[in-house]
Amino acid sequence: MLHTLDTGSFGIGGSYAPGFEPVRNAFFRNFRDFEEIGGAVAVYWKGIPVVDLWGGYRDPDRRVPWTADTLVCMMSVAKGVAATAIAILCDRGLIDLTAPMARYWPEFAQNGKQDITVTQALSHLAGIPVTDAADEGDIYDYEAMADAIARQCPLWEPGTTQVYHSATLGHLAGMLVRAVTGQSIGQFIRSEISGRLGAEYFIGLTPEEESRCATMIPSANNLVGASKRAAKESVAYRQWRALPANEDFNSHRWRAAEIPAVNGHGTARGVARIYGALALGGTLDGVRLLRPESLSRMLVEQRGTDAANSDVGELDRMAIGFRLNSPPHRPMGPHMSTFGHSGAGGSQAFADPDSEVGFCYCCNRMHDGRDIGIRALSLIESTFAAIGDERTA
Numbered sequence: 001m002l003h004t005l006d007t008g009s010f011g012i013g014g015s016y017a018p019g020f021e022p023v024r025n026a027f028f029r030n031f032r033d034f035e036e037i038g039g040a041v042a043v044y045w046k047g048i049p050v051v052d053l054w055g056g057y058r059d060p061d062r063r064v065p066w067t068a069d070t071l072v073c074m075m076s077v078a079k080g081v082a083a084t085a086i087a088i089l090c091d092r093g094l095i096d097l098t099a100p101m102a103r104y105w106p107e108f109a110q111n112g113k114q115d116i117t118v119t120q121a122l123s124h125l126a127g128i129p130v131t132d133a134a135d136e137g138d139i140y141d142y143e144a145m146a147d148a149i150a151r152q153c154p155l156w157e158p159g160t161t162q163v164y165h166s167a168t169l170g171h172l173a174g175m176l177v178r179a180v181t182g183q184s185i186g187q188f189i190r191s192e193i194s195g196r197l198g199a200e201y202f203i204g205l206t207p208e209e210e211s212r213c214a215t216m217i218p219s220a221n222n223l224v225g226a227s228k229r230a231a232k233e234s235v236a237y238r239q240w241r242a243l244p245a246n247e248d249f250n251s252h253r254w255r256a257a258e259i260p261a262v263n264g265h266g267t268a269r270g271v272a273r274i275y276g277a278l279a280l281g282g283t284l285d286g287v288r289l290l291r292p293e294s295l296s297r298m299l300v301e302q303r304g305t306d307a308a309n310s311d312v313g314e315l316d317r318m319a320i321g322f323r324l325n326s327p328p329h330r331p332m333g334p335h336m337s338t339f340g341h342s343g344a345g346g347s348q349a350f351a352d353p354d355s356e357v358g359f360c361y362c363c364n365r366m367h368d369g370r371d372i373g374i375r376a377l378s379l380i381e382s383t384f385a386a387i388g389d390e391r392t393a
Contacts, residue, residue: 005053010036011065012055022382023051030375031056038066038214039363040268041379044276045387046356047284052269058214058364071200071265072214072362073249075224075343076166078264080350081201081274082173083298083321083341084289085188086122091282091294094180097320101126101172104179111153120159121172122321123302127154129165130238139242140257142184145171148242155235160306162318166223167239170260173321186258194266196287199273201266204258213265214364216249216345221368223344224262262344268360271349275340276358279351298322299339325350329371333357333384348376355389 002015005024010031016024023041030036038056042049058064089095095104097119102109108116116126131138134148149168165172174185181188186203194201202209218225228245230236247254254263277284281292298320316326323330325338332338332350340350340359345366351358359380367373 010055011057012053013068014040014051014053014055016053017048017050020051020383020386022386023379024053026378026382027053027055029378034375034378035365036363036375037062037217037365038070038072039361039365039375040066040070040072041361042268042272042359043383044272044279044284044358047276047280049269049273049276050386051383054268060215060217060365066214068269069200069212069267070214071202071205071209071212071267072347072364073216073255073263073265074271074347074349074362075249075262075345077271077341077343077347077349077360077362078203078260078262079169079173080322080339080341081189081193081203081264081271082170082185082260083122084193084274084278085177085185086173086321087282087295087298088192088290089177089180090297091290095176097122097297101176105150105175107147107150108175110151113152113154113158116154116158118176119302119320122169123318124162124165124169125159125302125304126165126172127156127158127161127163128152128168129163129235130155131168131242132238134242136242136244139167139240139244139247139259140253142171142174142258145242145259146175156306160304162302162304163235164316165239165261166227167242167261169321170262174258174260184258185260193274193289194270196289197273197277197284199266200270201264201274203260203264205255205265209265210252210255213250213255217365218248219345219366219368222366223370226368266362268362271360271362272358274358275349275351275360278339279353279356279358281353299324299337331372331377331380333359333380334389342372342376346373346376348372348380355384355387357383357387359383 043051317324
């Protein structure tokens, strides 16, 4: 039997299973001690929802309560859901991870990219983290961004240097989805992931969904914001040159567009359900998204061949589309097989197949830096304490 909470201290509501009091307590402490404004946490364990908590406020003035159906932008959590879409299409035999991207997207072959494989493109090894041909504001225009990526010359030899494709990975995945299904990646996620599982997570919102959104509260030095103030010749700035400097992740253009690397919106409950399915190999409550062996192919760690470029290289462990457990900056619990994706500012989501856990934490007050932050960390640690698995990664 689940314990239910009425909105009391800090407006916390929801439910949790007996034994998961540590998660409830950590969630409460986030508001009391760590300046949480609004957020939610959800956990699936062995296919069963055991935590579904929300609380605080949707707005910085603390006037609009966060409710069970509040949606929030989780930033790069979108990359993990996009990777799930690719895994499903690989399972159906529609995408070959070893094939050149240009097989599916012929325009991509421009400027020496004809041999870049799907695996390299989705593992941050393509050498195209930037969009030099994009103008400020093009971030909202899917076709303009895709064209800029197709025209981009790799910054280094593909396959050698792993640098986080922060703004481009989603479009790389999206163009594959479009090529083999005729759908945009947002449409595919709605029909084949969110819709089939009954899990609220969307890329490109309807007006009704926009009306349920929490207001994002950007920090001064979250990863995207800091990039906009970097030197204009830097890779960091060039990654986000298409994003207007005044975008606070709340505009209608941001919410309604498909920017599949970063603008997915959902509930913690919805994303934890998706990862709850992946933690069990791809099936939950009789809904099979994909077979375990197809998911496993996406989870092989990928690395560049040129260690000399480690000063610009990606420091975290990367699989194909997914992040792998990467302590100390991006921890996902005690098992190194855990996979998922974090989002700039604090949101975090993952599947742990060893413990059969699907986890999601999301928030509207962003924090600075490249780590996941104390709020997410405390909830992750309390989750594994509750299930009795506290081994260090």
